[in-house]
Amino acid sequence: MIIQTKNNRSVLLRKLIPDDFDKLTEYLEHLSPETKSRFGPHPFDKDSIVGFYENSDKNIGYVVQESETKEIIAYSIIRLGYLEHDAPRLQSNGLTPDHKTDCTFAPSVADEWQSMGIGNHLFQFILSELKANGIGRIILWGGVQCSNEKAVNFYKKNGFKTLGQYEYHGWNFDMVLEIG
Numbered sequence: 001m002i003i004q005t006k007n008n009r010s011v012l013l014r015k016l017i018p019d020d021f022d023k024l025t026e027y028l029e030h031l032s033p034e035t036k037s038r039f040g041p042h043p044f045d046k047d048s049i050v051g052f053y054e055n056s057d058k059n060i061g062y063v064v065q066e067s068e069t070k071e072i073i074a075y076s077i078i079r080l081g082y083l084e085h086d087a088p089r090l091q092s093n094g095l096t097p098d099h100k101t102d103c104t105f106a107p108s109v110a111d112e113w114q115s116m117g118i119g120n121h122l123f124q125f126i127l128s129e130l131k132a133n134g135i136g137r138i139i140l141w142g143g144v145q146c147s148n149e150k151a152v153n154f155y156k157k158n159g160f161k162t163l164g165q166y167e168y169h170g171w172n173f174d175m176v177l178e179i180g
């Protein structure tokens with residue numbers, strides 16, 4: 001799917017494929033230290049990326065590619081099901097996780113492309129696929145740092161509700177979106 005960003009650039013939204021792994025490694029390496037500190041579902045070297053996708057068919061990547069340069073400018077992950085190590089914490093906040101109907105979400109946008117509508121567009125693109133595949137709820141991957149105002153606003157804007165908060169390297173919100 002092709003969309004226009006707020007700065008009138010044409011970009012392509014699609015699923016990640018193995019041919020993207022080199023470009024994705026470059027994308028991740030070039031994120032700023034701040035963005036790297038906010039987004040980290042897997043290590044950023046190519047071997048780790050290959051392992052992440054080859055060792056689990058539950059991990060689905062999505063990318064946004066600039067139409068002219070073909071550069072990757074955003075990357076999000078959906079894990080089908082929930083993260084086992086997050087389950088006790090989610091349960092203590094009243095949520096009963098379900099591997100069949102839950103998924104786990106981690107988004108990122110390149111620093112120079114943030115706040116241009118790309119995160120919202122990519123999320124809506126992913127959401128329509130999840131709905132078509134019977135997913136009923138989206139859980140944040142490890143929550144979101146309370147200090148990450150941009151991301152907290154982004155999740156609220158897209159209808160996520162706060163389930164609770166927990167302390168790990170500072171305070172984090174667990175947030176979920178019911179889509180069923």
Ligand SMILES: CC(C)(COP(=O)(O)OP(=O)(O)OC[C@H]1O[C@@H](n2cnc3c(N)ncnc32)[C@H](O)[C@@H]1OP(=O)(O)O)[C@@H](O)C(=O)NCCC(=O)NCCS
Nearest residue numbers: 038108109114115116117118119120144150151153154157
């Ligand atoms: C969080 C993130 C994915 C949002 O994507 P984005 O493309 O920057 O966001 P968008 O331009 O689509 O804006 C979506 C919403 O986010 C919020 N937002 C975006 N930029 C913002 C800013 N500078 N300040 C405050 N809120 C902001 C707004 O609510 C906005 O909705 P609106 O434009 O309708 O008001 C992106 O900024 C990012 O990758 N940040 C660093 C990594 C990260 O924090 N990942 C999440 C880890 S939990």
